[in-house]
Amino acid sequence: MAALPVRAWSVTITTHAGRPTLTCSACRSVAAQPGIPVLRQARRHLAGHLTDTPLPGHLRICQCRDHGCIWHRQPVPCSGPLRLLLICGDNGRTWHLADVCRGCTGATPHAATVPEPPHAARLPPSPVPAEPATEDGEWVEAL
Template identity: 50%
Template sequence: MLLAAVSARSAALEHLAGHARRDALPSYLRTCQCHERGCRWHPRHRGCAGPVHLLLARERSGRLWRLADACTACASVTAQAAVVPETFLPATVASSDSTTRRRKRRPEGPGDQIRVREMLSYLASALPSHTGAAARLLAVQCALRMDSEGKIQMPAGLLHSLRLGRNLLPWSELEQARWLRRTPATPGSADRVAGAQILDGGLFAQRPARPDRRSAADWALRTARGSRVGSDDPSLRLTALCLATHTDFPTGRGCADMDRIARECGLVSETLFPALDQLVTFLASWSMALASGDLHWELQPKGNQNQRAASRPEALENPAS
């Protein structure tokens, strides 16, 4: 089917406009292409003069269309040609740039590390003190990945990364704490997705946009992975995550109140110290200032995680003293 004249003209203009957008040159590089070709596109005249314009010309009854830069003098004597208004191209480029800006949205609020630190602090108050480490790691992911209605869908791959798999105990702990309620799986997805409804009303006041919260959840997942910590023990992975949220990564050193770290990990000091000793691939050293109760540590340098063991300070040989 042949296109109508109006449709053919629109199709041709659209095609040429694409070339104009892709091949646009800065104004200082534009020259009269008609003059470069010996001014063969028009009758002879006195010579090139005036600003360079984008010229659209038609030849051979519309079978050939030409889009080229031409000076004002050449454009004025070229038959079946029209100057493309300069305002068309900048408008198109601006629209393209605005689309790019929308796609590359900037994160809102604090970064991933601070967001996870604030979430661990919140969960330390929202969850019972006896909540296990696996349940707390699960709660971090659920809280940061929930949608605006408090619903959460946890794919099987994500549960595998949390080292939960088919382990239902962490879910049961959070249900018993009335922090969430598991929702029935949709037919055919029972083995692939675990769904839940968040019941903690305080989480609905989170200001960060969901993409930013999901980014923080991914950061927490990577930071607490077993290969980096050197163990799949959820208590050790949660302890490493808590320490990481209080670490200055440019220096690899961190400092925080010992009671706060223990509370966020659901531990007491008697069990926190052995956990720090076991993080041999994560911590290079740790110590505690007995006077202030501050915990100090240094992370293992990258590429040296399997060579150094965490050193226990002499001041803590008898923590009860």
Template identity: 55%
Template sequence: MVAHLAEHTRTEALAHHLRTCQRGEHACRWHPRHRGCDGPMVLLCCRDDSGRLWRLADTCRTCTAATPHAAVVTEPLRHSPAALRPPRLLSPTDPAAGRPGDTVQIDGTSLSTTTRVNFGSAAVIPTSVTATQVTFVVPDSAPCAGQVSVSVTSTTGATSNALPFFVIAPPTTTGLSLTCLPAATGGPVTLLGANFLTGTQVRVGTIGNVAVIPSRPSQVTFTAPANPGRVGTVSAQPVTITIAGGTSRSGTTSIDYYLAPTITSTAPTSGTAEDEITINGTGLVNVDTVTFTDSATATAAAARARCGVGVMAILRPVMRIGARLGALPLPVL
């Protein structure tokens, strides 16, 4: 009972030298008369004779001894003046936005007895507490995105005012408008995904960063840089985007840089329709058209099959214009 009543004492405790005996000021109506007040102040809990009315009052040592049906609220049960003041937060949080796992600092007053941080509907144990500052980590249970209210609760059960905090969802990438580019030049590409609006840069693997200003949350167009220093026929480079809420996961989206195809030889060097011709060279990856050109500048399309650094083609008697590869003279017999 004494401990419970102590929780209902004043929230703004007086300094010790300002406390006066409330029993004496009430002209001894609460206890038998004696020679006068004397001794240090204590907090006394007492009831009237009916047992239905309870009082808490600062009381001197002499009046305490003369008061029936009373008990002293001992000092360990009393709270310091700072602890009795309700916690108050000062805006804004630092940072004012973040994602799960980020450390957040709250500044305020009377925070020394904080036991939990109320992050939306989640109760978070603070990582550090002082009289003017509380630090906590944004929980994994935070909503994917949006505003939540942040407050603190003290050992007395008092809850502070609430401050807004914005949860920023990390970006995700789902694909690209182009998945292959010439290594010598690079080119424009549209990155697809979600949560791009606060994006600042797109990173293309080891090649470098490209500054961006997304106008839509689900896509952003950028110019992929050239990749002149690459080695081999194909260089796969992961593409990520960085926003205020972090960086997208690497490895989910990538660009393949290709060397320009070059023909070095054919075998055989002559043939007839339906013959199989092997074309050797470099950069012959993902070839989609093989074209034979005769002396009259007509062209013949050919079926093809990829095989390492060579392409096997079967000459067909169907003529069309267009070529994706460099051409070597190949007589059509």
């Protein structure tokens, strides 16, 4: 049986030889493109993983729980519908994008819910109400 895709990714922004570098938890190092703000590149990279890994709602789980609830300090039980959460860590150097339940979402500092990508409307219904569809570019900028 094949493993299900994990809907949790992290991008860390570092500097190597005076140039910004993005290190992704899924695909390792990614060269930053000159002229484009590195934070925008990090968000677009995370969005790319999400759109490349569609997963029906009934197969999604709270990734915070899977990571030992490391994104929030106060222990809370996983509960409620899933949200897509963008989490800022390490003073803006690390960004996480993951499925997180409502209980963990409320306990996670420096985080914001973001809309599901437009392809979500083509998947089987999710337990989370779908966000209004937008053009792909608009959706990526919402991150």
